[in-house]
Amino acid sequence: MNIFCHPRQHPFVRRLKAGSAPICAVSGAFWKAFGVVMLAMLPSCAPAAVQPAVTGKSPAEAEREVRRLEEVEWARAVQQKDTAWFQRHLADELVATTGRTGRVTTKAQEMAGILSSTGGGADRVTELRVQPYGDVAVATFRLETSGSDDTGPYTRTARYTEVWHFRDGRWQLVASHSSLIPPP
Known part of the structure; x- marks a missing residue:
C-alpha cells in the first residue's frame, strides 16, 4: 500500500526506495498496532440488542x-x-x-x-x-x-x-x- 508521507519518517513508515522522498509504505509494525486498537474497540461496536441493558430492561x-x-x-x-x-x-x-x-x-x-x-x-x-x-x-x-x-x-x-x-x-x-x- 502506498501513502504520501512527510519526509521526516514516522516509526511505522519506511521508504519504498532508498532516496525516494515522499512516497512511503506503511510498515508491518503499523498494521500490528492498528489491529490491536481495532480489536480493543470491537466490543463497543456490538449492536444495542446484544449489549446488556444496564436498566435491567430488554x-x-x-x-x-x-x-x-x-x-x-x-x-x-x-x-x-x-x-x-x-x-x-x-x-x-x-x-x-x-x-x-x-x-x-x-x-x-x-x-x-x-x-x-x-x-x-x-x-x-x-x-x-x-x-x-x-x-x-x-x-x-x-x-x-x-x-x-x-x-x-x-x-x-x-x-x-x-x-x-x-x-x-x-x-x-x-x-x-x-x-x-x-x-x-
Whole structure:
C-alpha cells in the first residue's frame, strides 16, 4: 500500500526506495498496532440488542417506554400543565436547542416555556423512531404543533432528536434538539 508521507519518517513508515522522498509504505509494525486498537474497540461496536441493558430492561421494553413518553405522556403533561411530571422527567442538566431561534435552554427555561404555552393540544408526533443503548435511548420524530405563545398564534412542524437516560428508576430527558421545517 502506498501513502504520501512527510519526509521526516514516522516509526511505522519506511521508504519504498532508498532516496525516494515522499512516497512511503506503511510498515508491518503499523498494521500490528492498528489491529490491536481495532480489536480493543470491537466490543463497543456490538449492536444495542446484544449489549446488556444496564436498566435491567430488554431493548424492546426500553423502546416501548420511551415511545410512550414521547407519544402519550408528554402531550398529556403539557395539556394538564403537570409540573410534577416535568420535574420527574426533565433532567436537571437538560440542554435543549430550539429550531425556531437556535437558543440553548435549561430545564427551568423549558418548563417555563411549556407551562406558559397556550397550545390547544393539537400536537401530533409522527415518524417516531426509538433506539435504545443500554440505559440511554435516542428518539427521533416529527412534531406538528399549533397554538399560541408570546409571538402569537402559530402552526409549526419540526424534527426532533432527543436523548433519554434511565436512572433512579425512570427515564429522564437529558438533551433535545429541534430543527424547524419550513412551510411548503
